[in-house]
Amino acid sequence: MxxxxxxxxxxxxxxxxxxxxxxxxxxxxxxxxxxxxxxxxxxxxxxxxxxxxxxxxxxxxxxxxxxxxxxxxxxxxxxxxxxxxxxxxxxxxxxxxxxxxxxxxxxxxxxxxxxxxxxVRHEESFSFSRLSSNKEVRIPVNGNKFFNKHIAIVGSTGSGKSHTVATIIQSAVNEKSEEFSLNNSHIIIFDIHSEYKTAFPDANFIDISNLVLPYWMLNSEELEEFFLDTEGNDHNQRNIFKEAIVSDRRNKSNGTEQEKQMIHLDSPIVFDIRSVLQYAISKNTEYVDSGEVYAASNKEKAGQPKLTQGSLYGKLTNFVNRLENKINDSRLNFFLGHDSMNISFEETLKNLLGYSSSKNSNVTVIDLSGVPFEVLSITVSLISRLIFEYGYFYKRLRCARNLDEKINNDSPILLVYEEAHKYVPNSDLSKYRSSKKSIERIAKEGRKYGVTLLLASQRPSEISETIFSQCNNFIAMRLTNPVDQSYVKKLLPDSLGSLIDKMTSFKQGEALLVGEAIILPSIVQINPCKNEPSSNDIPYWELWKEEWKDMDIDALKAEWYR
Ligand SMILES: Nc1ncnc2c1ncn2[C@@H]1O[C@H](COP(=O)(O)OP(=O)(O)OP(=O)(O)O)[C@@H](O)[C@H]1O
Ligand SMILES: [Mg+2]
Incomplete structure (x- = not known):
């Protein structure tokens, strides 16, 4: 033939x-x-x-x-x-x-x-898309390489990022090496627009109504950022603040005198923020003995010790006000309320990692939509840092138990940041400092401890370059803004030729998949997700053509003011 x-x-x-x-x-x-x-x-x-x-x-x-x-x-x-x-x-x-x-x-x-x-070997193969030019071709990525290295999903609004996140996670949660009900995947989604509850109905769902974060687990830098007027650079408030925290921790400790002396500002040990406030108030209004007594001519006070204003008298008023405002702000209850003081370290970690006595979950959705903007960075920072440190200490524990241990973390974690430019922007402003620092640390060191990032953003050029340049797998969806396009092009390998120029004309759900995990850069169509995130396009035209709808403004107000 x-x-x-x-x-x-x-x-x-x-x-x-x-x-x-x-x-x-x-x-x-x-x-x-x-x-x-x-x-x-x-x-x-x-x-x-x-x-x-x-x-x-x-x-x-x-x-x-x-x-x-x-x-x-x-x-x-x-x-x-x-x-x-x-x-x-x-x-x-x-x-x-x-x-x-x-x-x-x-x-x-x-x-x-x-x-x-x-x-890709069968055991390592993970697939969530098909070749765009021919849907018969299923595209596998190397699942180990995909999740072990940080992932970036970029694309203009409506290009399909949230759906891609949902597809990837749903597929990851469903794959099992044998028959059991729950696999060992661990995913935490920072959900800033309340989109993912619908996509993960079985998830461990945390929002402002049940989120309890312990302020006392903040490290010294975060504590100062949150409670002090850092721009003011006021030594008095800083010293009093530290002194009050450390002494309250020592008072509460049952340890030996030596152990108490080891306690410092970074120790993740409970302290009562209300005691700190009381301490600051007392210093701000303190009178001290001057060492003199009133003369006999002062009939009322004769012979009594003379008091004079303490060295900090009136100097801490701003700090006291600031602290009072925070403690009394009901929006910050999840962070400074009594539950926050009483929650234990173990409970906090279990809640975040999806371990619960009633129901374990692969996916934890942290709905941040109700978290006030001024505490968003610190909230994300604290959670991210706790997860990173979990990885770090878990590795230490495993290696101590078995000197030959090769796998640092047998329950590795994926942290998903939607709208990543909001937590890790290319900006040095102090309001982003803590979240940026925590996430940058994961970007640089997380791989070794089994903590990987998945960053989704419509403004890649606004994301910290430190973080973005650590991403190894890219899912580039339709991107129309020229500044973002050229930024993404810079990060992708040169060998993409004209594939990269197609980014401007992608359909919804179409993406350029490139990175270590895939054999060759490919233009793919991401598989539709099973349960959709609530981010769907709104059918304006059909809705507008329907009859005028009444609006329950009272209910709206109740929700608004809740
Ligand atoms: N893989 C896909 N196949 C087909 N349609 C899709 C796909 N992914 C997304 N879409 C459609 O595109 C629309 C927008 O998707 P999505 O909400 O995921 O966009 P996005 O990039 O996250 O937008 P934003 O930046 O505004 O959050 C949805 O209505 C969805 O139905
Ligand atoms: Mg989205």
Missing amino acids: VSELECLDKDINAQVIAVFPDKVKIVVENLEIFKIAEESLKVGSYLKIADNENAILIAIIENFQIVASEKGREHVIEAFPIGVLRDGVFERGGDSLAIPPKEVKPASIDDIKKIYEAS
Whole structure:
């Protein structure tokens, strides 16, 4: 039987006429013969270009041109090389082809499927999308590499980021190596727009009504940022604040005198913020013995010790007011209320990690929509830092128990930040300092301790570069803002050719998937999620055409003022 390639060879219907590092130019005489019968050829289709040494270059068609020549109309195809198949194994990069190349033909769907399927071992394979140009091709990523390295999802509003987050997590939670009800995935979503409750009905759901965060677990820097007027740089308030916290902790401790002396501002030990307030008030209104007594001429006080204003008298008024305002602010109850003082370290950690006596959960959704803006950064910072430190101490524990331990964390965690530019912006403003610091630390060191970040953002150019440059897997969805586009281009590998320019015209749910976890950068369609996040497009036109609806303003007000 004569193979198709041999036919082509004989007629020399398709010829490579130029090879560049990032481009291959091909002339095709008769496009009908060149096509594979059942598959259409279009921009984005794959070609196979073979050399004499059994290597096959795989290239993606970038453009077609029709050129008039002596022989009639010829078709010129420019294709972008993505990698080489050698003995059935795919390698990235296109520069190892022996020149001159011999044969060109379109790759069949089976060829493409094989490349993707052979790229990941079955046990490591994780799939949440299909090839955009051919939905029959399921795209696997290496699940270990995908979750072990930080992930960025970028795209303009409405491009499909939230749905992608939902699809990825739903797929991850559902995959099991054997038959059991709950797998060992651990995911915490910081949900700033109340979107994810609908997507994860079984999740451990935490919002302002049941969130209890212990202020006493803040570290010294966070404590100062939250309670002190740091811009004011007032030594008196700082000293009194530290003194009050440490002494209250020592008073509450049952330890030995030596242990009490070890307690400091960073110790995660309970203190009562109300005692700190009382201490500050007492210092602010303190009279001290001057060492003198009133003279006999003062009939009322004669002989009594003379009192004078203490060294801090009246100097802490701003601090006292600030502290009082915070403690009395009912919006901050989740953080400064009595529950916050009484919750234990263990309970806090269990709540965040989804361990509960009644129901364990793979996914914890922390709905931050009710958290006042001025405490958002500190809230996110505290939770992120606790999770990081969990990873750190868990590794220490495991390694202490078994000196040969190779796996640092057998219950690794994914932290998902929606609208990441809100917590880790490219800005040095003090209101972002703490969350930025905690998350940057995870970006730099989290991998070793089993804590990975997934950042979703519509404004990638506004995200801290430290964090973004640590991401290894990118899901770039439609991106229309030129500043964001060029920023994302800078972060992606140079070898993407014109794939990257397609970003402007992606459909909803379409994305450029690139990074260590995937065999070759691919334009994919993210699978639809099962339960959708409540971020769907609103059918304006249909709603507007319906009859006028009454609005329950009273109920709205009640919700608003709650
Ligand atoms: N994979 C997909 N396939 C088909 N449609 C999708 C897909 N992903 C999202 N969509 C549709 O796109 C719309 C917007 O999706 P989504 O809310 O995920 O966007 P977003 O990028 O998170 O937007 P924003 O930045 O405003 O939060 C939804 O109505 C959804 O139905
Ligand atoms: Mg969204």
